Amino acid sequence: MIVLFNFAFWKMHPPNCVLMSVLLMIADGLIVHGPSGPLVAPLGSSVVLLCYVNELLVMEDLEVEWTRTDSETLVHLYQDGESRPESQQQEYRDRAHFFTDQIQHGNFSLRLDNLRAEDxxxxxxxxxxxxxxxxxxxxxxxxxxxxVSGSDEFMSVGEDVTLSCSVDSHITPEHIEEVSWRKTDGDILVLLFQNNKTLPDSSDEQYRDRAELFTAEIPKGNFSLRLKSVRIEDKGVYMCLVFAGGLSANATVVLERLGFSVSHIMVLILCISASGSALLLCCLFYCRSPYKGINIIICCTSFGT
Structure with missing residues (x-):
């Protein structure tokens, strides 16, 4: 709003300026405010596009229209006192929303959900x-x-387990600088992928020769970890940490103990079927002993006849 005040004119012609009083107002139109700068948001998240006025408007005949500037695609429309989702283009249907209870206060901001690269x-x-x-x-x-996403897993002692880790498909493997698998208890390095290759020698000694990636799956953004011959001490929380294009993200996977492996259970059933309680004790001893092969031979020799 621009205000002009001419003191000389007032002194020379005071009777003629009564209607004008002192002020001459020149309107600039409705001032609509937005954010102070461009927005940056993660893929799949929600972002708020700010749009508001600092004055109360008459709600009758009020219309608010959000469009893509480059294509004039209609993103959302507020008209006749309500939102008009049926007027939205298909790609924004159920994703773009007004804060309808705030419109009467001059807030016409738009929430855009499930953000896509093409947004x-x-x-x-x-x-x-x-x-x-x-x-x-x-x-x-x-x-x-x-x-980066992952999911929890259950383990059986002595068997292999897969800890899942997937990187969004918009990131190509050549742009992924580093992927590291770590056990969070003690920050132990399980396996490192760097400069488009796996570095098994960097693994902590307790995971060396037991941890590997699925090489054929890497181009698909799959950095899941196969952990061989799972031990009781492997139980815990693992983190898949990814660095790409100056960004970083991670997913955690909880490895829980399920129980004995299938081979242990089969030996236990065999022992029960063969000789009853004596063999059962022998098999339980087998399950806990590091000399499994020797013990099962002794058990079968002692109680098989």
């Missing part, structure tokens, strides 16, 4: 009211594409 770009918020109209532009400058 990068400029968005225009146009506000039309009885008094005036105005607009602001919001830019989603960069969608961080690095997402």
């Amino acid at each position: 990068e770009g400029r968005y225009t918020c146009r506000v039309h009211s009885q008094q005036d109209s105005g607009e602001t532009v919001v830019q989603i400058k960069y969608v961080e594409r690095l997402l």
Whole structure:
């Protein structure tokens, strides 16, 4: 709003300035505010595109329109006192939402859910009211594409287990600088992938020759870890940490103990079937002894006849 005040004119012609009083107002239109700069958000997250005014508007005939600046694609529309989701383009259906309870207070911001790479770009918020109209532009400058996910696993002593770790498919393997698997208890390095190759010699001694990646799956963003001959002490929390393009992300996997391995259970059943309680004791001893082969031979020799 610009205010002009002419003192000389007032002194020379005071009677003629009564209607003007002292002020001459020149309107600039409705001022619509947006964020102070471009937005950066992770892939799959929700982001709020700010759009608001600092004055109360008459709700009657109020219309707010969000469009993609580059294509004029309609992202969302508020009209006749309510949101109009049926007017949205398909790619924004169920993803773009007004804060409807805030519109009466001049807040026309938009929440965009499940952010996609193609959502990068400029968005225009146009506000039309009885008094005036105005607009602001919001830019989603960069969608961080690095997402890492995993899932918990159960282990059986003596068997192999797979700890899952998947990197979002927008990141190509050549852009992944490093993937490290660590056991969080004591920050023990289980396996390291760096410069497009696995470095098994970097593994802590207790995991050397027991940890490996699925090489054929790496181009698909699959950095799951196969841990061979699982031991009781392997139980715990493991972290898959990924570095790519100056970004980092991680996923944790909890390895829980399920019980005896299948081979242990089969030996136990065999012992029960063969000779009853005596062999059962022998088999339990077998399950706990480091000399399993010798013990089972002794058991079968002693109680088989």
